[in-house]
Ligand SMILES: Nc1ncnc2c1ncn2[C@@H]1O[C@H](COP(=O)(O)OP(=O)(O)OP(=O)(O)O)[C@@H](O)[C@H]1O
């Protein structure tokens with residue numbers, strides 16, 4: 001059973017309130033999209049869920065399987081199964097891609113009852129399967145983490161990590177921004193693969209209906225404005241936004 005509950009969440013940066021009461025529940029296998037204008041607080045919500053120290057929660061709660069995670073560090077939250085794919089992935093020079101994935105996988109697999117890969121070759125074979133899904137060739141594995149990756153390659157890199165680490169709660173912050181058409185399809189395929197091969201619940205933050213059309217499953221679309229979810233609906237909401245923009249929404 002996977003349940004992520006965001007309850008009346010308020011969060012500040014310095015003394016400025018950015019999240020002003022966000023409530024959202026994501027359960028087993030559900031796919032949610034969050035859309036909303038620039039600056040409405042979508043990335044802030046994503047970072048706050050993972051416990052980024054820049055954000056102070058002033059009210060509300062975040063619960064995983066019924067238990068508050070507010071006191072947990074970011075790595076403890078990752079062990080609970082939370083995963084964030086960044087809007088702006090960072091380049092980490094000096095950290096080899098494969099060893100990063102292997103360390104992260106091994107750390108999570110100890111607590112999360114995941115398949116154990118004894119040899120480097122076994123792990124490499126496991127990654128290779130996932131490389132194909134995101135449309136990466138093996139040469140990326142011998143590079144440093146994200147270093148010199150193009151914008152689109154960084155986005156594929158985020159979803160590759162998602163596939164390898166098998167999270168229970170997947171939060172992807174604009175996984176489609178800057179991607180070419182094939183890239184958007186690859187990222188959508190990776191999300192579809194994760195949904196079909198696990199019970200993970202997924203929250204996709206995006207500005208565009210296009211990626212959502214490729215998803216095999218989309219249960220809810222939420223619109224965020226000025227730090228709140230102001231409207232929720234089904235997938236038709238994404239199409240309405242694509243056509244009409246945000247001006248018709250009452251706040
Ligand atoms: N360090 C900071 N100091 C002051 N304001 C900040 C800081 N970081 C973020 N903000 C503000 O918080 C608000 C929400 O930003 P956030 O990045 O969450 O928006 P977003 O919905 O993800 O936008 P986008 O669609 O452009 O990615 C913005 O008005 C932003 O300027």
Ligand SMILES: [Mg+2]
Nearest residue numbers: 042043044087
């Ligand atoms: Mg953002």
